[in-house]
Amino acid sequence: MILSIESSCDDSSIAITEIETKKLIFHKKISQELQHSIYGGVVPELAARLHVEALPKILEECKEYFPKLKAIAVTNAPGLSVTLMEGVTMAKALSISLNLPLIAVNHLKGHIFSLFIEKEEIFPTTILLVSGGHTQIIEANSFDNMKILATTIDDSFGESFDKVAKMLGLGYPGGPIVQEKGLKGDENRFDFPVPLRQSPNIEFSYSGLKNAVRIQIEKLEKEEISEQDICDICASFEKTAVAHIMQKVKKLFKTKSSKHFAIVGGASANIRLRSAIEEFCKTKEMTLFLSELKYCSDNAAMIGRVALEQYKAKDFTTAKDIDVKTRLK
Ligand code: KG4
Numbered sequence: 001m002i003l004s005i006e007s008s009c010d011d012s013s014i015a016i017t018e019i020e021t022k023k024l025i026f027h028k029k030i031s032q033e034l035q036h037s038i039y040g041g042v043v044p045e046l047a048a049r050l051h052v053e054a055l056p057k058i059l060e061e062c063k064e065y066f067p068k069l070k071a072i073a074v075t076n077a078p079g080l081s082v083t084l085m086e087g088v089t090m091a092k093a094l095s096i097s098l099n100l101p102l103i104a105v106n107h108l109k110g111h112i113f114s115l116f117i118e119k120e121e122i123f124p125t126t127i128l129l130v131s132g133g134h135t136q137i138i139e140a141n142s143f144d145n146m147k148i149l150a151t152t153i154d155d156s157f158g159e160s161f162d163k164v165a166k167m168l169g170l171g172y173p174g175g176p177i178v179q180e181k182g183l184k185g186d187e188n189r190f191d192f193p194v195p196l197r198q199s200p201n202i203e204f205s206y207s208g209l210k211n212a213v214r215i216q217i218e219k220l221e222k223e224e225i226s227e228q229d230i231c232d233i234c235a236s237f238e239k240t241a242v243a244h245i246m247q248k249v250k251k252l253f254k255t256k257s258s259k260h261f262a263i264v265g266g267a268s269a270n271i272r273l274r275s276a277i278e279e280f281c282k283t284k285e286m287t288l289f290l291s292e293l294k295y296c297s298d299n300a301a302m303i304g305r306v307a308l309e310q311y312k313a314k315d316f317t318t319a320k321d322i323d324v325k326t327r328l329k
């Protein structure tokens with residue numbers, strides 16, 4: 001079995017995965033959303049302190065499996081350095097004390113492999129990764145052969161929801177709250193410009209849309225902003241945010257084809273995005289894969305699934321060599 005640890009942002013999670021069967025034997029996650037909510041975003045120092053409390057609590061619960069462990073896996077990049085450090089420090093200590101090899105896992109590969117938890121992988125697949133930190137289209141041909149086809153030049157899709165929610169004083173994380181408010185709103189009330197509409201490049205940008213929303217909120221605040229105004233802003237913003245992704249995806253598929261398409265990452269829980277992609281896949285006769293909702297946001301099960309592949313390839317590191325990286329080239 002492999003024990004995997006995830007602490008790249010505000011979720012403390014540990015999983016145990018059986019190597020032969022890919023079965024998830026143990027999986028627990030403690031989310032810090034509530035504690036960060038009052039600040040309208042993740043406070044790194046607070047997140048690190050909360051990992052210090054949560055990770056040992058979860059570890060206590062899976063001690064019975066320690067004699068069966070063959071490796072310790074941990075997310076080491078990308079993410080918040082102070083929070084990554086907490087998981088990595090725990091992994092180092094386990095690796096030394098249990099005399100087990102260490103596996104350093106790329107968090108984004110984790111999101112991709114959330115599709116394959118307790119399953120075989122399906123390649124080649126074109127993947128849309130939408131999270132709080134990333135908005136990417138990835139051509140995944142195999143575990144070792146993945147190419148980023150498009151990325152964001154500023155904010156990410158999920159982050160833009162978080163920022164809109166913060167501007168409206170709705171708390172954190174913004175995605176689920178903005179989506180819920182949007183369901184009660186008029187998506188046609190505000191005409192926010194779709195980002196990079198004229199640009200031929202397949203890339204994303206969310207800072208301009210965020211600013212357009214900010215200007216609209218400021219205008220409304222000159223009077224009193226009503227609950228209906230908030231719902232209408234959320235609906236109009238969400239419609240535009242998804243339209244931006246869809247325009248770029250459609251542009252990309254003018255020159256390429258794929259048998260499989262997948263959406264992963266915390267923001268792949270977005271209903272409007274899911275149904276727009278579903279429709280598009282139908283028109284292109286592509287099979288759409290979605291990770292289960294419980295595996296969309298950060299979790300250690302997806303890190304354990306990546307670690308299975310690295311274990312097979314003997315892709316190990318050591319407590320002395322492992323490092324933490326906030327960003328990856
Ligand atoms: O993957 P994840 O848990 O953490 C990162 O690796 O970033 O993604 C969290 C992000 C947050 O920005 C959150 O607001 C967004 O995913 N999110 C959503 C929805 N649910 C979560 N964004 C849009 N619509 C949603 N339903």
Ligand code: ZN
Binds near residue numbers: 107111131132265297
């Ligand atoms: Zn993530």
